[in-house]
Amino acid sequence: MNVLVSGGAGYVGSHAARMLSRAGHEVWAYDNLVFGHRGAVAPGRLIEGDLLDKAKVVATLREHQIDAVMHFAAFAYVGESVTDPAKYYHNNIVGTLSLMDAMREAGVWRIVFSSTCATYGEPESVPIRETQAQNPINPYGYTKLVIERALSDFAKAYGWGYAALRYFNAAGASTDGDLGEDHDPETHLIPLVLQVALGQREHITIFGDKLPTPDGTCIRDYIHVDDLASAHISALEKLGRGTEFRCNLGTGQGTSVKEVIDACRAITGRPIPAVVAPPRAGDPPALIADAGLARRELGWVPRYTSITPIVETAWKWHESHPDGYAD
Numbered sequence: 626m627n628v629l630v631s632g633g634a635g636y637v638g639s640h641a642a643r644m645l646s647r648a649g650h651e652v653w654a655y656d657n658l659v660f661g662h663r664g665a666v667a668p669g670r671l672i673e674g675d676l677l678d679k680a681k682v683v684a685t686l687r688e689h690q691i692d693a694v695m696h697f698a699a700f701a702y703v704g705e706s707v708t709d710p711a712k713y714y715h716n717n718i719v720g721t722l723s724l725m726d727a728m729r730e731a732g733v734w735r736i737v738f739s740s741t742c743a744t745y746g747e748p749e750s751v752p753i754r755e756t757q758a759q760n761p762i763n764p765y766g767y768t769k770l771v772i773e774r775a776l777s778d779f780a781k782a783y784g785w786g787y788a789a790l791r792y793f794n795a796a797g798a799s800t801d802g803d804l805g806e807d808h809d810p811e812t813h814l815i816p817l818v819l820q821v822a823l824g825q826r827e828h829i830t831i832f833g834d835k836l837p838t839p840d841g842t843c844i845r846d847y848i849h850v851d852d853l854a855s856a857h858i859s860a861l862e863k864l865g866r867g868t869e870f871r872c873n874l875g876t877g878q879g880t881s882v883k884e885v886i887d888a889c890r891a892i893t894g895r896p897i898p899a900v901v902a903p904p905r906a907g908d909p910p911a912l913i914a915d916a917g918l919a920r921r922e923l924g925w926v927p928r929y930t931s932i933t934p935i936v937e938t939a940w941k942w943h944e945s946h947p948d949g950y951a952d
């Protein structure tokens with residue numbers, strides 16, 4: 626298939642684009658480089674543009690005879706979405722609707738969409754199944770939920786086929802160390818801890834150690850970025866006219882903040898000082914996927930099921946790219 630990857634220069638998008646291309650698809654990354662990196666895209670495969678430029682998206686879809694879109698491009702800082710919701714509503718909803726209009730105009734009807742476990746809000750119970758109510762507690766999660774609903778309406782009305790994949794905590798880097806996680810600002814736990822290991826930060830701050838979890842720190846379900854990528858390819862292959870597929874992407878294993886830091890200490894051999902601070906507003910104590918649906922429906926099996934090999938790939942990237950893509 627000819628696939629347009631919006632946000633293809635970003636963290637998850639770049640890993641997915643490369644895997645798609647290795648699986649034999651013709652891949653084009655569409656990215657405005659606000660957060661993406663030129664160095665994360667294969668030479669000659671980057672189309673620099675904004676999703677709000679509908680005419681450019683339509684022209685791109687037509688020129689490359691695109692069969693399917695993988696849509697990663699979005700803002701994804703939960704905290705910022707609370708302090709500056711306008712930015713999130715505009716980029717994540719208006720930008721995506723512009724992309725969807727362009728797809729209609731160009732006759733493209735297959736889409737794989739990056740959704741998030743943040744659409745569930747405070748989970749009713751853990752592990753989280755797809756049947757749980759979606760009540761996001763921040764604008765970021767709400768913008769993703771709105772697009773899930775829009776896709777469902779488009780599937781019913783226009784015969785679109787879509788997959789909305791609800792990621793838990795994307796982590797790690799490509800095994801060859803060429804692609805990795807480079808956010809500015811960085812807010813994610815594993816890269817921050819590894820920056821301490823590299824001497825770029827003095828300590829890691831643990832957001833709360835008296836939470837209702839076994840060691841008192843937050844539990845998350847860390848999923849390797851290449852496992853996310855492979856699930857996208859399986860989902861894409863499943864799409865027919867009217868297909869509506871929504872599922873969690875996680876491993877089903879929870880890891881606490883303290884366990885992440887200990888794994889980083891063991892792998893890097895560096896001490897990594899940690900300081901405890903109050904919990905971060907809006908952080909649920911535990912988020913773990915029930916990962917059964919993706920396994921059953923996509924035949925998808927994550928390669929990385931524990932934190933150690935995930936952190937090993939992240940460390941390989943951070944050690945060899947201390948300044949990220951340096952662009």
Ligand code: UFG
Binds near residue numbers: 702
């Ligand atoms: N944490 C710390 N110290 C830090 C950074 C994070 O203790 O300096 C903790 C957080 O409290 C959380 C865990 O480490 O418990 C993971 O935090 P991240 O910021 O790495 O990830 P989040 O779980 O907050 O967010 C991720 C994605 C979001 C997505 C969200 C769903 O980054 O895009 O999961 O809840 F919306």
